[in-house]
Amino acid sequence: MEIPSKFDAKGIESKWYSYWQKNNFFKSSPDEREPYTIVIPPPNVTGILHMGHMLNNSLQDIIVRRARMRDFNACWVPGTDHASIATEAKVVAKLKSEGIEKSDLTREEFLKHAWDWTEEYGGVILEQLKKLGCSCDWDRTKFTLDPEMTASVLQVFEQLHNDGLIYRGYRMVNWDPEAQTTLSDEEVLYEEKNGNLYHIVYPVVDSDERVIIATTRPETLLGDTAICIHPEDERYTHLKGKKVSVPLTNRTIPIIEDDYVAMDFGTGCLKVTPAHDQNDKLLGEKHQLEVINIFNPDGSLNENGGSYENLDRFKARKIIVKDLEAQQLLVKTEPHRHKVGVSERTKAVIEPRLLDQWFLKMEELARPAIDGVLNSKDIELLPEKFKNTYRHWMENIRDWNISRQLWWGQRIPAYYYGKGKDDYVVALDEVKALEKARSKSGNASLTMDNLRQDEDVLDTWFSSWLWPISVFDGIRYPENEEIQYYYPTQDLVTGPDILFFWVARMIMSGYAFRDEKPFSKVYLTGLVRDKKGRKMSKQLGNSPDALKLIKDYGADAVRVGLMLSSAAGNDLLFDETLCQQGKNFANKIWNAYRLIEGWEIKEDLQAPNVASEALEWYESHFEKTLAWVDENFEKYRISDALMSIYKLVWEDFCSWLLELIKPEYGEPIDRQSYNKVIALFEKNLRILHPFMPFLTEEIWHYIADRKPEEALTIAAWPKVHTYDKKCISDFELAQQIIGGIRNFRKEKNISPKEQISLYLNSKPANFNYESAIVKLGGVSEMYYSIPPKDLAGGSFRINNLEFFIPTNAVEDPKEEKEKLISELKYTKGFLASVEKKLSNDRFVSNAPEKVIELERKKAADANEKIILLLKNLESL
RNA sequence: GGGUGUUUAGCUCAGUUGGUUUAGAGCGCUACCUUGACAGGGUAGAGGUCGGGGGUUCGAAUCCCUCAACACCCACCA
Numbered sequence: 021m022e023i024p025s026k027f028d029a030k031g032i033e034s035k036w037y038s039y040w041q042k043n044n045f046f047k048s049s050p051d052e053r054e055p056y057t058i059v060i061p062p063p064n065v066t067g068i069l070h071m072g073h074m075l076n077n078s079l080q081d082i083i084v085r086r087a088r089m090r091d092f093n094a095c096w097v098p099g100t101d102h103a104s105i106a107t108e109a110k111v112v113a114k115l116k117s118e119g120i121e122k123s124d125l126t127r128e129e130f131l132k133h134a135w136d137w138t139e140e141y142g143g144v145i146l147e148q149l150k151k152l153g154c155s156c157d158w159d160r161t162k163f164t165l166d167p168e169m170t171a172s173v174l175q176v177f178e179q180l181h182n183d184g185l186i187y188r189g190y191r192m193v194n195w196d197p198e199a200q201t202t203l204s205d206e207e208v209l210y211e212e213k214n215g216n217l218y219h220i221v222y223p224v225v226d227s228d229e230r231v232i233i234a235t236t237r238p239e240t241l242l243g244d245t246a247i248c249i250h251p252e253d254e255r256y257t258h259l260k261g262k263k264v265s266v267p268l269t270n271r272t273i274p275i276i277e278d279d280y281v282a283m284d285f286g287t288g289c290l291k292v293t294p295a296h297d298q299n300d301k302l303l304g305e306k307h308q309l310e311v312i313n314i315f316n317p318d319g320s321l322n323e324n325g326g327s328y329e330n331l332d333r334f335k336a337r338k339i340i341v342k343d344l345e346a347q348q349l350l351v352k353t354e355p356h357r358h359k360v361g362v363s364e365r366t367k368a369v370i371e372p373r374l375l376d377q378w379f380l381k382m383e384e385l386a387r388p389a390i391d392g393v394l395n396s397k398d399i400e401l402l403p404e405k406f407k408n409t410y411r412h413w414m415e416n417i418r419d420w421n422i423s424r425q426l427w428w429g430q431r432i433p434a435y436y437y438g439k440g441k442d443d444y445v446v447a448l449d450e451v452k453a454l455e456k457a458r459s460k461s462g463n464a465s466l467t468m469d470n471l472r473q474d475e476d477v478l479d480t481w482f483s484s485w486l487w488p489i490s491v492f493d494g495i496r497y498p499e500n501e502e503i504q505y506y507y508p509t510q511d512l513v514t515g516p517d518i519l520f521f522w523v524a525r526m527i528m529s530g531y532a533f534r535d536e537k538p539f540s541k542v543y544l545t546g547l548v549r550d551k552k553g554r555k556m557s558k559q560l561g562n563s564p565d566a567l568k569l570i571k572d573y574g575a576d577a578v579r580v581g582l583m584l585s586s587a588a589g590n591d592l593l594f595d596e597t598l599c600q601q602g603k604n605f606a607n608k609i610w611n612a613y614r615l616i617e618g619w620e621i622k623e624d625l626q627a628p629n630v631a632s633e634a635l636e637w638y639e640s641h642f643e644k645t646l647a648w649v650d651e652n653f654e655k656y657r658i659s660d661a662l663m664s665i666y667k668l669v670w671e672d673f674c675s676w677l678l679e680l681i682k683p684e685y686g687e688p689i690d691r692q693s694y695n696k697v698i699a700l701f702e703k704n705l706r707i708l709h710p711f712m713p714f715l716t717e718e719i720w721h722y723i724a725d726r727k728p729e730e731a732l733t734i735a736a737w738p739k740v741h742t743y744d745k746k747c748i749s750d751f752e753l754a755q756q757i758i759g760g761i762r763n764f765r766k767e768k769n770i771s772p773k774e775q776i777s778l779y780l781n782s783k784p785a786n787f788n789y790e791s792a793i794v795k796l797g798g799v800s801e802m803y804y805s806i807p808p809k810d811l812a813g814g815s816f817r818i819n820n821l822e823f824f825i826p827t828n829a830v831e832d833p834k835e836e837k838e839k840l841i842s843e844l845k846y847t848k849g850f851l852a853s854v855e856k857k858l859s860n861d862r863f864v865s866n867a868p869e870k871v872i873e874l875e876r877k878k879a880a881d882a883n884e885k886i887i888l889l890l891k892n893l894e895s896l
Numbered sequence: 897g898g899g900u901g902u903u904u905a906g907c908u909c910a911g912u913u914g915g916u917u918u919a920g921a922g923c924g925c926u927a928c929c930u931u932g933a934c935a936g937g938g939u940a941g942a943g944g945u946c947g948g949g950g951g952u953u954c955g956a957a958u959c960c961c962u963c964a965a966c967a968c969c970c971a972c973c974a
Contacts, residue, residue: 615933
C-alpha cells in the first residue's frame with residue numbers, strides 16, 4: 021500500500037473517534053479494578069471552546085488515557101454548567117435583538133426561551149471536546165440544571181437551613197442595575213476610572229458657618245442622614261451637636277463624630293449615606309441613623325429623589341452638580357482617579373444596595389477544608405505556591421451570599437405564608453411546603469394560594485460546588501454503588517482563577533456531605549496568555565479560534581503544542597508556532613513508520629552487528645526514558661514528560677537507531693532486526709498515545725491488522741524493566757566520537773560521503789560500538805595505533821582520547837595550532853579553578869569525601885589532557 | 897494600602913532539599929548538506945558575568961538582607 025509522505029490528520033480524526041466510541045472504550049462502570057476518576061470542570065453550557073479549555077482538557081485527557089492504559093478503571097465524567105448570570109445575560113441580549121424585553125416576559129416565558137437556547141447551543145462545547153480527542157464517558161454527561169442535579173441542590177439547601185447555616189440577612193450587596201441582580205464580590209471588577217472629587221457646601225443650621233464635604237458621588241447627598249467628623253479634628257470640634265442642612269433638599273441632619281473618618285482625606289469631613297455605601301451603613305448602625313434609599317432597581321432615582329425622581333443616576337449627578345453650582349454650593353471640582361466597581365458581565369457600575377439576601381455561614385464549613393489541604397495533606401494542591409493563597413482566603417472567609425435576582429437557575433425553595441420576618445418555610449416542593457407552613461403557623465386553613473415562593477435563584481456555584489458528588493447522585497443516594505466506587509475522585513484539573521469560587525467550595529462540600537475529600541489532587545494550570553503576555557479573552561480578541569487550530573494543525577499537534585509550553589501552574593504564553601512544532605513532530609513519527617514499512621525483509625539474513633548493537637542500546641535507553649517519564653507524570657510535570665518522549669522519538673529513535681539499522685539503499689533487512697525495531701516502535705506509540713491519540717492509533721493499525729480489543733487506546737502502558745546502564749554510557753561515548761568526526765569533516769570541508777580513516781592510539785576498555793562509529797562516521801578503516809609520522813591530517817579529542825584523520829584538506833597548520841592553543845587555554849583555566857578548591861584547606865576538611873574525590877579526578881583528567889595538548893603543539 | 901509569586905541564552909522555560917566539569921532544553925538563529933523516510937528534513941555551530949547590590953559558606957542560579965521591574969490575589973478612605 022502506498023503511504024503518503026505527509027501526514028494528514030484531517031481524514032483520520034473522526035474515523036478513530038467514532039471507532040473508540042463504537043467500541044465503548046471510554047465507558048466505565050464499577051468493576052473489580054481500581055477506579056481512576058476525574059470530573060470535568062463543567063464549561064458554561066452556552067460557551068464555546070477557548071484556549072483555556074483546550075489546555076486543561078488536553079491535560080485531563082492525557083492523564084485519563086494513561087490511567088486507562090495502566091489498567092485503571094478510568095472514568096472521566098463530562099458535563100456543563102448552567103452559568104446563571106452568563107447565560108441569562110446572553111439570552112437577554114438575544115431577546116433584545118429580537119425586540120423583546122425581559123421585563124415583558126413572565127418567568128415561565130423567559131425560562132422557555134432560555135431552555136430553547138440551551139438546547140440549541142448546549143451540546144456545542146461538548147462536541148468540540150470530542151474534536152480535541154477527549155475520552156469522556158459521554159453516557160454520563162450531566163448538566164447542573166438536570167432534574168436530579170437540581171433535586172440534590174435543593175436537598176442540600178434544606179439540610180443547611182435546618183442546620184442553621186443558611187440564614188436571611190439585610191445586607192449591603194453589589195447590585196448590577198443593568199442586569200438588575202446582585203453580584204457576588206467575586207463577580208465585581210474594579211477599574212481605575214477618572215472621576216471628580218466634588219467639594220460641596222453644607223450650611224450649618226442656625227449659623228453662618230458652612231461645612232465643606234468632598235465626595236465622588238454628589239447625587240447620593242439625597243440619601244445623606246448625617247455628617248461625620250473625627251472627634252479630635254480641631255477644625256470641626258466646635259460644631260459638635262449641631263446640625264447641617266442637606267443641599268437641594270429641605271432636610272437637616274446631625275453632625276456625628278467617629279474616628280473612622282480620615283482627617284487627611286478630602287476635607288476631613290464625611291457625608292454619611294447608609295443606604296448606599298457599606299462603610300456608611302456600618303456607621304449608620306453604630307449611630308442609629310435613618311436609612312434613606314434613593315434608587316430604583318434600575319439605577320434611577322426613586323421617590324426619595326424629590327425633583328430628580330426617575331432620572332438615571334449619572335444624569336442626576338450632572339444635573340445635581342449644575343444645580344449646586346447655581347446655588348453656589350459647589351466650591352471646587354478636582355479630578356480624582358479612583359477605582360470603581362463594575363459588573364464582570366454587564367460592565368455596569370455597581371450600586372451598593374441593601375437587600376434581603378440568603379447567606380451561608382462559612383466558618384464551620386471551612387474548618388475541615390483548611391485542615392485537609394494545609395495540615396493533614398489529605399488533598400494535594402499543585403503547584404504548592406497556591407497553598408498560601410488558599411490559606412489566606414480560607415482563614416478570612418466571609419459568609420456566602422447564595423441568592424441571585426435572576427430567573428435562570430435553581431429557585432430558592434423558601435415559601436412565604438405571611439408578612440412576618442420568619443413567616444416562611446423551606447421545603448423541597450409546594451406540597452411539603454404547605455404542610456410545613458400549616459404546622460409552623462398553626463393555621464390549618466392555609467392553602468397553596470397563601471404560599472409565595474422566593475423569587476430568587478441560587479448562585480451557580482451553589483450547584484457546582486456539589487459536582488463531584490452530584491454527578492454520581494451521591495447527595496440523594498449516599499449509599500449508591502457508583503458514589504461508593506468512584507468517590508473520592510483522583511484529580512481535579514482547572515485554572516487558578518476559580519480556586520475560591522469552585523475548588524475551595526467543592527472541598528468544603530465534600531467534607532460536609534460525604535465526610536471525605538472530593539479529590540486527592542488539585543492540579544492548577546496556568547492562564548493562557550498571548551505572546552504579549554496578555555490574558556486571552558474575548559474582549560481583547562486575542563484568543564485564537566480553537567477549532568480552526570485543530571483544523572489547521574490537527575488535534576494531536578495542538579495538544580502537543582499546548583503541552584510543550586505549559587509548565588505546571590505557570591502561565592502559558594501561547595504562540596501558534598507551537599502547534600506547527602507539534603505538526604512537524606506528527607509528521608516525523610509518520611515518516612519513521614514509512615521508512616520501516618518500506619524495507620524489504622529477508623528471512624534467512626543474519627543481523628549485522630551494527631543493527632543488533634544499536635537495538636540493544638535503544639532497548640536500554642527506552643527503559644531509562646520511560647522511568648523518567650513515569651516519574652514526571654507522578655509529579656504532574658506533563659510538559660517534561662512529553663519533552664523527554666519527544667527527544668526519545670525524534671533524536672534517539674529516528675536520528676540514531678533508524679540511521680544505524682537502515683540497510684544500504686536497495687538492500688533488504690534481516691527478519692530479526694525488523695521484528696525488534698517494530699516492537700520498539702510500538703512501545704514508542706504506546707507512550708505517545710496519551711499525547712497524540714489519533715496519529716498513534718492510526719499507525720498502530722497500519723502496522724498490523726488489529727481487532728478492536730487490540731486497539732492502542734486500551735493497550736497497556738509499558739512497565740519499566742531494569743536496563744543496562746553501561747550500555748547507555750558506552751553508546752554515549754560513541755555518539756560523542758561520531759559528533760567529533762562530523763565536526764572534523766565540517767571544519768575541513770570533507771564531504772559526508774567521502775570515506776575516511778580513523779586513528780586512535782590504542783583501544784580503551786569501554787570502547788564499544790565501533791560498528792556504529794564506522795557506519796555513521798563514514799569510516800572505512802579504523803586503526804588502533806599511532807599514525808605514521810609523515811601522514812598529513814588533523815586531530816581532535818574526545819575526553820582524553822585523541823583521534824587522527826588523514827586528509828590532504830588540511831593545509832593550514834596555523835589554524836590547527838590556534839585550535840590547540842584555545843583548547844589548552846580552556847583546560848588550564850578549568851584546572852586552575854579546580855586546584856584552587858583543592859588547595860583550600862577548609863574545602864578539603866569540610867567538603868564531603870565524594871565531592872573532594874570528584875574534584876581530584878577532574879584535576880587528574882585535566883592534567884592528562886594538558887599533556888596531550890602540549891605534545892600535539894610540540895609536534896606542529 | 898496588605899499579601900503572594902516571578903526575574904536564568906533572541907523567545908518560552910528546566911535547574912529536585914547549596915557541591916558531576918566554567919549552568920541545561922525546546923524553538924529561533926548561522927553555516928553546510930538534499931535525487932533513496934521526512935526541507936514539516938539532516939549535520940555541525942554560535943549564543944548566558946543566572947535582574948542590580950550586599951551578606952552567610954570551603955563552595956551560591958540555589959540560603960539570608962536590600963533595591964528594581966513585572967505579574968497575580970485580597971481589601972476598597974468618601
